[in-house]
Amino acid sequence: MGFFTADLCDEFSEKVQILGPDFKSYGGNKKFKGEVITVKLEKNNKDLATFLKNNDGTGKVVVVDVNMRYFAVVGDNLMKFAADNKYEGIIVNGYVRDTINTKDFELGLVAKGTCPRKYIPVQDGQIGVPLVIDDVEIYPGDYIYVDVDGIVICKEKLV
Ligand SMILES: O=C([O-])CC(=O)C(=O)O
């Protein structure tokens, strides 16, 4: 795939923002890009699971903010939904689990770390709301670029 986040930062330095250094890769693709869909969760991931299961993800990256609450919101089940619907990747400001298996799916997954526990009681989430992650405002329709160096976000499509 023809981009490097370092080159995007140099070439479009006025236009891009970067998320912080604490994301790690747990998916099958280390490099991915796409148009942002935002999801805000409290602790439980039901609305994210339903969204991934029921919506086409071609060209899309889902950015999930769970405010670093220490519960996993993505594992191999949700990765299967996302792979089946052709999402490019998922970015979680929080934690994931089943990470031995999440890398077997052909999409990106980055998160701040792992947690073996999920929050069981169902709670409502919000799809398509503005997020603030690592002091960066993220809106639906932004474009995001991920590789082994980091995560670059821009209001417009760069490549
Ligand atoms: O099932 C869940 O809600 C989270 C998880 O472990 C998975 O996606 O496999």
Ligand SMILES: [Mg+2]
């Ligand atoms: Mg699981």
